Amino acid sequence: MNPNSDENLNWHGEKMIEAAAEALKKNNFTVHLAAGSAEAVEKLLSLIEIKDRVACGGSRTIKQIGILEALEKRGQITAGSRPFKTPAESLESRRNSLLADVFMASPNAVTLDGKLMFLESIGNRTGGMAFGPGRVIAVLGFNKIVSSVESGWERIRFHSAPVNAKRLNLSTPCAKTGICADCSSEQRICNIEMVLRKKPKHTKYDIILINEDLGY
Template structure:
């Protein structure tokens, strides 16, 4: 028996049941291949698909696979875009047919916890798109909201700052120091305890380590 996989499966299934009690649509897959197949099945050729900033989605190659399926991607992370173009794409994401994202953390209570910079990702996760799909690896499961924010400050925020090339203090310290810089990307703090009233939102929990 693979004890580590047993534990990932156990945690993932527990969280999915909590998510369902919080009125989210939620599914669990032991491996990423099953998760990718599930997500792609929700995307139709011609759909406008918004892409939230997500290492998880890139690792799973979901944006490229969705585009290959005939989807029209709304991706503000593409190289060569001007600030004005990025802003317009972010606005268009709010009206997408499908919005894809991950979550910075997921609690054992079934809460989605996120920190955003511009707010476009948490905005689209909450309201606007016809369908929202959030893909989360079990490495992001935390005991509670407090632990979720600690995880984000210690793991997600420094790595995202490094990935995006921002000269914020956490790039040097390796952890958040609640900086006051103009380039700070930790600006909007979001806890989603229940499924938003009018949003069709599915959380896909995957029994593998994805993103950060």
């Protein structure tokens, strides 16, 4: 069942997902389609083995779909999914996550010609999504599909970054005004830009495209 209540939005989401999926496959990614979060969780559970050490990069989408709870029910605690007690613990967990069996995260955008786009502050998510973990699984809703790299950066700068800064309660101009000021704040989250043009050479890569509005 598709969770969107409007049939026209469902139709458009499906069309965007079909187009992005075809392009991603041409760029050597393995692609799975899901009508909603429940189907995405089923797919993730089939891709992740019980013995796997799982980690995730900070992701609203991963939290929203309910995969962390589903893994916990199987006895698998996902590294990086809980608040850290100290900065040192946070750093250590982020380093260890780069060598997990499975690393899950959500890109900030995917283009209709099959490129994955990321913006972040620290580098643990972009690092894990490029090289290190045994398998990478990118999970994203249809709302992150954009027509080009240029429109992807626009989406990220004018939408994803300010909303994430607000979510994280940061002292940045965008967290107050909702608009990027290309700040020099210590808490700036826009330090690293990454575009995956093709599947990274030595990484097993699955992408789950969900016909649901998820994350930022």
